[in-house]
Amino acid sequence: MKTPKRLENALIKLYNAFHNNELNPECCSACAVGNILDNHDSWKHLSDAHGSTELNYVGRVHQRLGRRFNGYTPLELLHIEKTFLEACGFVTPLCHYNPKPTNTTNKDILFNGLCAVVGYLCKLEGIHNVMDYSRIFEFENEDPVYQFDVIYQ
Template sequence: METPKRLEQALIKLYNAFHNNELNPECCSACAVGNILDNRDSWKHLTNGHGSLELSYVGRVHQNLGRKFNGYSPLELLQIEKVFLEACGFVVPLCHYNPKPQDPTNKETLFNGLCAVVAHLCKLDNVANVMDYSKIFEYEKDTPVYQFDVIYE
């Protein structure tokens, strides 16, 4: 199955952001959606609350006109961000009185968020989760289904 272009581009951007320490759940231009949208924060006008699924007036207009931002509709973008924030340990929508993780830019926290986002992005495009490694552990009659060449140095 071929990977849809929007999914491939989103995965590359998120991968680079993660490894370049440019992913920050509390910054609209450096969060999951901010990175997917080329580090722009204009998407924040699609909703009145960071992490909310409720479209603002501007968001509803864009949604109703069928507008896409790097391949994603306004509602899809809000869903992606909500998944990311919740998997990072935030209570959404973000506000000063809602609990948040102690260190929101901790690599493990961000990795958990990215795993959830990647699964969600794959689901949006009806693609098997590219991060699902369970296949390598499949077995039949106590024998691995897949064989790997192991190189010892």
């Protein structure tokens, strides 16, 4: 299976942001979409609220014109961000009175968000979730379905 280029690019950017501590759900240039879009925050003008999936006038114009940002439509970007925020424990859209996690840059919280985003990105591409490891434990007649070459050192 060949990984689509936009998915591969997004995964690399999210991986690097996670491991370089450059992922912040409350910052439009450092959140999931901000990282996918090369740490630009211009995408925030596609909606009136961070975490909303409702396009505003600017977003609708870009959507109708078929604009893509690093391969993703405006509506796809909003859904990616909503998925990330909710998996991190935020109530969307973000608002000062909505509950949020205590430590928003906690690695466990960010990992949960990334897992959800990767699942959503794979769904957009119509492929199996690349983070789903449950398939390696599948068996048939008490034999594993998948075989691995194990090298002992």
